[in-house]
Amino acid sequence: MPAPGRQIALADLDLAQFIRAGDSIVWGQSAAEPLSLMQAYVAQRHRFARTCVFLGIGGSATLQPEHADAIDMTGYAAGGSHRTLGMAGVLDPVPCHYSQIPLLIASRSIAVDVVFVQVSPPNDAGECSLGLAHDYMAAAMRSARCVIAEVNVDVPWVHGATLRLDKVDAWVQSDQPVVDVPAGKSGDAETAIARHIASRIEDGATLQLGIGNLPDAVLQALHGHRNLGLHSGTIGDRVADLAEAGVITNTHKGIDAGVSVTGLLMGTARTRRWAHRNPALRIASTDYTHSARVLGQINKLVAINAAIEVDLTGQINAEVVAGQYLGAVGGAMDFLRAAAISPGGLPIVALPATARGQSRIVARLSGPVSTPRADAGLIVTEHGVADLRGLSLSGRMQAMLAIAAPEHRDTLSASARQYFA
Known part of the structure; x- marks a missing residue:
């Protein structure tokens, strides 16, 4: 050697x-x-x-x-x-x-x-x-x-x-160029979901963001907010945009004052330029970014994560599509649980109501339970927000049906009656 x-x-x-x-x-x-x-x-x-x-x-x-x-x-x-x-x-x-x-x-x-x-x-x-x-x-x-x-x-x-x-x-x-991860493109559904979520986020909140088009769409919808914080497993170009616009200041997050904290940068040259020698940014290990002890000190933690499908009781599958493993357990549960107990926090899971004509709000999951229903908080689609916190099973079903695509609601309701009969 x-x-x-x-x-x-x-x-x-x-x-x-x-x-x-x-x-x-x-x-x-x-x-x-x-x-x-x-x-x-x-x-x-x-x-x-x-x-x-x-x-x-x-x-x-x-x-x-x-x-x-x-x-x-x-x-x-x-x-x-x-x-x-x-x-x-x-x-x-x-x-x-x-x-x-x-x-x-x-x-x-x-x-x-x-x-x-x-x-x-x-x-x-x-x-x-x-x-x-x-x-x-x-x-x-x-x-x-x-x-x-x-x-x-x-x-x-x-x-x-x-x-x-x-x-x-x-x-x-x-001298190979670093892999670029461009910000996601927003369609009508993502834009509507982002508006629903942005309307719930208070000034001074601290953000955690999952991966994909939806978190990027939410960040685009936050340019009117003030004094947001950032403590997240991953960040990219949209975070750099908000930081340079003065929206992300990290002045009220409770820990790491004035500093955005992340474990992984997933962006383009735009993110890399912003990050270089930036004293207002720190990368940290997973046992800090996702630690329950650390997350418990953050004020108004808003966790925003995506899902493959959610059932009518709030169970979340983020791993398997049509029998194929295409996702991950990831860090969603760490942040959802922390946001649920953070004063003013919001545990959010967002997804378009349909994909390829099929409902992503389902009576029964087609894959594993990545996040149990006891940890579900706010489920958001383009049709609205289902706040499941404190709701009974029947209350959850009604709230979830209201945010499903209208053309699938009758079928979902009938399936739910059979499933829970």
Whole structure:
């Protein structure tokens, strides 16, 4: 094995010097994918016999189903480009709360032998920033036998997590553009849902945002608000817009005054420019961003998450579509529970009422219960808001029918009578 801290040219990178047969490998997710290291690993995969990767949200199309000929693929999510792996049946999901991943890694319930981490160029003190993802990467590096860094000038230097190149086993220089994750586009349904949600959010509230078009639409609808805070697992371009517009100030959140906190940056060059050396932004590990102890200190926490389907009693499926694993348990329950007990908080799950002509408000879920009905709060579609807090089963059914698509309400009502007869 080369001496620690040695730079290796990509053309000379021989991963067999670092990876052993049977090793489990972790790399950053979404925009934090170290593309050059991933590409080398895929190209050289037959040199290690079988190895395993633990995946998060996919950013690039580097990993494909045919690579299962030498790679076992597990992960907490089948999101982003990894939906292809889920649909092909080669991704074996680990159904865990996002907040538990660092603990599962530390206990080796999720094994980590080798880490590929993408970092910024070093600052004057010789410290690189993890830049686009802290989340569970620090926990993975602490547990790994070997850490290989990919230094990319496109990665911003973001406060919260640093790494010195003389402390890693090897590093490479890459000039590949970082994966862009553009803000979602809003249709009529998303715009209507965003208006419903924005009307419920008070000035001074602190936001947590899930992934997808709906959270982005909500952020666009908040430009008239004031003194909002941000404590979220992920952020992107719409957060940068609100921060630079003076809407997000973090002055009333209760902790981390004046600072937006996130674990993962999922945006474009617009987000990266805003994030670079920004003292009003900090990346943090999952055991801080999703910690019940931390979340309990936040004022007016508004958790906004999406779902695949919700039944008439408030049970939420965020994992499976038509028998295929395409989502994740994720961090929704951590934030929904925290928002439910936060003074002035709002636990919100939002979804369009239909998809491809089928109702997403259902009498019976077609997949697992990702969030139980006891943790459901406000369910929002383009047809309105169903506030399920404190409602009986019959009250919930009536509230949910009122936000279902009108053309599906009679069928849903009849199915509900049979289901609960």
